[in-house]
Amino acid sequence: MTGSVMANSIKISYEEFGQGEPLILLMGLGAGARKWMPHIEAYKEHFHVYAPDNRGAGQSDKPVAYAYTIEEMAKDTIGMMDALGIESAHFNGISMGGAIAQYIAVYYPERVRSVILTNTFPRCCVSFRRAIELMRESCGQLDPVTSTRLCQWIIFAQPFQETDEAYMLECEYADLNEPYPMPSYAYKAQCNAILGFDILSELGKVKAPVLVAGGDRDLFVPVSVTKEMADAIPGAELYMAKDGGHVQHWEQLEKYNQVTLDFLLRNSGKKESQE
DSSP, rough: OEEEEEETTTEEEEEOOSSSEEEEOOOOOOOOGGGGHHHHHHHHHTEEEEEEEOSSSSOOOOOOOSSOHHHHHHHHHHHHHHTTTTOEEEEEEHHHHHHHHHHHHHOGGEEEEEEEEEESSSSHHHHHHHHHHHHHHHTTTTTTHHHHHHHHHHSSHHHHHHHHHHHHHHHHHHHHHHHOOOOHHHHHHHHHHHOOOGGGGGGGGGGOOEEEEEEEEESSOHHHHHHHHHSSSSOEEEEETTTTTTTTTHTTTHHHHHHHHHEEEETSSSOOOOO
């Protein structure tokens, strides 16, 4: 079911599935909530799933701005929770969505039951910053097919590219036929939100159970950054998908769904003390 609410002074659209404890899924750069569907199919059997379109994406509002911020997008999510009467929830954030989830876990700990940080980052290292700048500056300059293939080359692991080109072509077709395309200004504003994000020194404040999930062949977010983030969060679990890229959650779908669902179920039915 698709719905929308006013949150943080803009319209936030969301997808809703299942019953049980609330689980909020936060998508990454340039993508809408429907990208979560391969995971929602597994999660909705156990949780009441909400997958919002971040500002600038999908059917949510797309304010004209040079830069959005991770703080703004976190407040959008909290505003959605308030509008829907969700006191606290489990979270899973992919890439930029994981940055939003980190911000919420640090600054709104009472709203968080558990957190999965998927293929994400606590700050921009040099190689990641340069990649985001490249994607930002090429947006609107390259034709859609070339832009999509550049992105795929960055986010899919090299071994996967060699063996599963057919899947990548399916993803390319879906992206080129996206029913709610993202304007270039909004994409660039999300890129600038990423470039302005650095929460590493605050991660010691996280109280909720955390699973950090990454790929050991991620070209976009280096393994060293993933491990740096996990080490900074008290008690965080670390799962590294062997031969997984920045989208190991698609490359190894069944394994990823199993690992993340096991974590969510272990931490359901209870709320960690925020004291």
